[in-house]
Amino acid sequence: MSGRGQILSWLYVTPLMLVLIPFFVAPILVVLAASFFQSDGFGGLIADPTFQNYTEIFSSKLTANLYAETIEFTILTWLFSLIIGFWVAYFLVFHIRNPLLAIGLFLLCTVPFWTSNIIRMISWIPLLGKEGLINTALLRVGVINEPLEFLLFSGFSVVVAYVHQLTIFMIVPIFNAMARIDKRIVEAALDAGASRLDIMRMIILPLSKNGIALGSIFVVSIVMGDFFVIKVMSGGGSASVVGALYEDVGVLQYPSAAASAVVLTIVVTLLVALILRTVDIRKELTR
Amino acid sequence: MSAAARSAVAVPPVSKAVVAHAIAPRAEGRPWTFYVLSTVFVLYVLALYGPMICIYVLSFQDVRGGLVFPMKGLSLHWFVDLFTQVRTGDVKGSFERSIKLAAIVTVATVIMSFLAGWAFRRRFVGDGVVFYLMIGSLVAPGLVLSIGVGLVLHFIGVEGAWYTSAIGAQLSWTLPFGVLVMFAVMSRFDRAWEEAAYDLGATRWQTIRLVVIPILAPGLVAVALFGFTLSYDEFARTLQTAGSLNTLPLEIWTMTLNITSPSLYALGTVTTIVSFVIIAICLGAIASIQKRRAVRVPAT
Numbered sequence: 008m009s010g011r012g013q014i015l016s017w018l019y020v021t022p023l024m025l026v027l028i029p030f031f032v033a034p035i036l037v038v039l040a041a042s043f044f045q046s047d048g049f050g051g052l053i054a055d056p057t058f059q060n061y062t063e064i065f066s067s068k069l070t071a072n073l074y075a076e077t078i079e080f081t082i083l084t085w086l087f088s089l090i091i092g093f094w095v096a097y098f099l100v101f102h103i104r105n106p107l108l109a110i111g112l113f114l115l116c117t118v119p120f121w122t123s124n125i126i127r128m129i130s131w132i133p134l135l136g137k138e139g140l141i142n143t144a145l146l147r148v149g150v151i152n153e154p155l156e157f158l159l160f161s162g163f164s165v166v167v168a169y170v171h172q173l174t175i176f177m178i179v180p181i182f183n184a185m186a187r188i189d190k191r192i193v194e195a196a197l198d199a200g201a202s203r204l205d206i207m208r209m210i211i212l213p214l215s216k217n218g219i220a221l222g223s224i225f226v227v228s229i230v231m232g233d234f235f236v237i238k239v240m241s242g243g244g245s246a247s248v249v250g251a252l253y254e255d256v257g258v259l260q261y262p263s264a265a266a267s268a269v270v271l272t273i274v275v276t277l278l279v280a281l282i283l284r285t286v287d288i289r290k291e292l293t294r
Numbered sequence: 295m296s297a298a299a300r301s302a303v304a305v306p307p308v309s310k311a312v313v314a315h316a317i318a319p320r321a322e323g324r325p326w327t328f329y330v331l332s333t334v335f336v337l338y339v340l341a342l343y344g345p346m347i348c349i350y351v352l353s354f355q356d357v358r359g360g361l362v363f364p365m366k367g368l369s370l371h372w373f374v375d376l377f378t379q380v381r382t383g384d385v386k387g388s389f390e391r392s393i394k395l396a397a398i399v400t401v402a403t404v405i406m407s408f409l410a411g412w413a414f415r416r417r418f419v420g421d422g423v424v425f426y427l428m429i430g431s432l433v434a435p436g437l438v439l440s441i442g443v444g445l446v447l448h449f450i451g452v453e454g455a456w457y458t459s460a461i462g463a464q465l466s467w468t469l470p471f472g473v474l475v476m477f478a479v480m481s482r483f484d485r486a487w488e489e490a491a492y493d494l495g496a497t498r499w500q501t502i503r504l505v506v507i508p509i510l511a512p513g514l515v516a517v518a519l520f521g522f523t524l525s526y527d528e529f530a531r532t533l534q535t536a537g538s539l540n541t542l543p544l545e546i547w548t549m550t551l552n553i554t555s556p557s558l559y560a561l562g563t564v565t566t567i568v569s570f571v572i573i574a575i576c577l578g579a580i581a582s583i584q585k586r587r588a589v590r591v592p593a594t
Contacts, residue, residue: 012416017413017420019410020413022402022405023407023424023473026406030463030465030466033442034440035434035438035439037442037449038442091334095334095335098334099335102327112335116339119346121519121572121573122346122569123562123565123569125527125529126346126561126562129558130346130348130349131345133361134344140348140363143363171341228434231435232436232437235547239551252437252441256441261445268435271435275435276433279433
């Protein structure tokens with residue numbers, strides 16, 4: 008491309024960069040720098056380089072527990088949102104014959120994405136609570152004699168809230184990938200004698216792989232970076248990496264919060280990079 | 295050729311019989327998986343909307359109301375309570391701030407995403423860097439960025455506010471979405487339309503204003519929908535950057551920790567109504583644009 012075209016392209020991305028540099032690059036660099044500083048105990052930073060913040064993180068048994076718990080929630084959420092998201096997208100693409108109806112049902116799935124996550128989370132309380140709808144119904148039917156305690160303010164309700172919020176992030180990319188599959192390939196496979204399992208295994212799954220990867224990136228990075236759902240829905244019973252970090256900030260321990268933020272960012276980046284190895288995300292998104 | 299003969303050529307009878315049992319059958323018979331997956335879908339939609347509907351219903355209880363069913367009375371008590379009581383915090387103020395903030399972020403997101411999407415149609419030196427910075431900004435933990443921006447403000451000695459630093463922090467979240475939507479929209483934009491405008495003597499600005507923007511309008515509305523709703527609900531990135539005055543999600547966060555009355559549900563109902571109005575406006579705008587086009591070009 009000509010020099011003029013290059014300058015023009017850069018001119019067009021300048022506003023984007025003017026946001027990304029001060030609000031993404033700079034904060035990350037400052038957090039990185041602060042993680043090597045010392046705290047004066049009153050929210051101030053002492054610019055005396057030290058590895059102490061990191062040695063504390065890696066020598067603490069608490070860190071390992073936090074990560075174990077957060078990763079457990081991440082895997083469970085990922086698994087359930089993938090299973091539900093995959094079959095919902097599959098149903099919409101391959102089972103709904105009327106394209107207008109398919110788009111309508113797709114929109115029905117996406118509308119809650121545009122409403123408040125927090126409100127959608129707390130909306131589980133009247134259902135899962137000790138006197139909630141589910142317990143009341145089960146008691147009345149006589150399946151149980153006393154209310155199930157594990158439904159709310161537990162690991163169970165955390166996963167329910169996450170899956171409720173994040174399945175849409177699986178549905179949209181998988182739906183897009185599946186919608187691009189040429190139906191004639193499926194018919195050709197049938198003509199050639201393929202079973203439905205073969206079609207799923209050799210056509211649908213490989214061709215929707217990119218969508219699955221993209222959805223997984225969203226789900227994994229959001230759950231790993233969350234502290235809100237886990238705090239409210241576990242009723243304080245479970246902690247998360249970011250939750251602990253937020254508490255550090257609350258008591259003005261910026262350097263240790265920063266070190267923990269750096270470790271978390273590296274872990275999330277590694278996970279995303281691992282997923283990216285299976286797919287060319289840029290080709291997928293700009294196609 | 296008769297119609298019957300033509301369809302026979304188009305769909306050989308052999309494959310027609312097989313297709314009846316295919317994954318996407320065009321014939322009458324539905325495979326058993328259809329019924330299983332329909333059930334899954336219906337259950338998913340029920341789980342998606344059911345809980346939300348519960349809290350809307352519960353927010354209309356009277357003063358005796360609690361957090362769970364059964365419904366106690368029917369009134370607007372908790373809505374009045376929400377906007378008049380001091381103990382529930384500054385709901386009215388945070389509500390106004392959130393709407394204004396979302397409006398500003400929406401306009402900025404539409405313009406910046408459009409420009410960036412336009413640049414990304416072709417390769418340019420360093421496009422990969424811009425792209426991966428954007429993806430990084432999308433997947434980075436919101437609270438980490440929030441703390442980072444807070445520290446930057448601390449170092450340069452500036453006080454954060456919802457109308458300054460929070461705008462930038464939210465844009466770092468809405469822009470990647472906006473640009474990704476623009477990618478999808480741009481991939482369907484035919485360069486020939488732009489070339490034709492130039493050939494007919496249009497200037498660059500005329501081409502953008504009279505050709506490109508009208509063609510991309512539905513996509514731009516979609517970007518606006520993302521911009522508004524993502525900003526309106528944004529929590530983690532705003533937490534450390536909004537300064538002393540709360541936005542609505544921050545206010546709701548405080549409420550979830552201390553308020554145990556249906557006024558929390560009333561707030562949920564109010565904010566969801568706002569979201570639904572925005573969604574309806576945007577989807578309505580897209581539908582009306584498409585409809586106008588369909589009238590103009592009946593052949594397609």
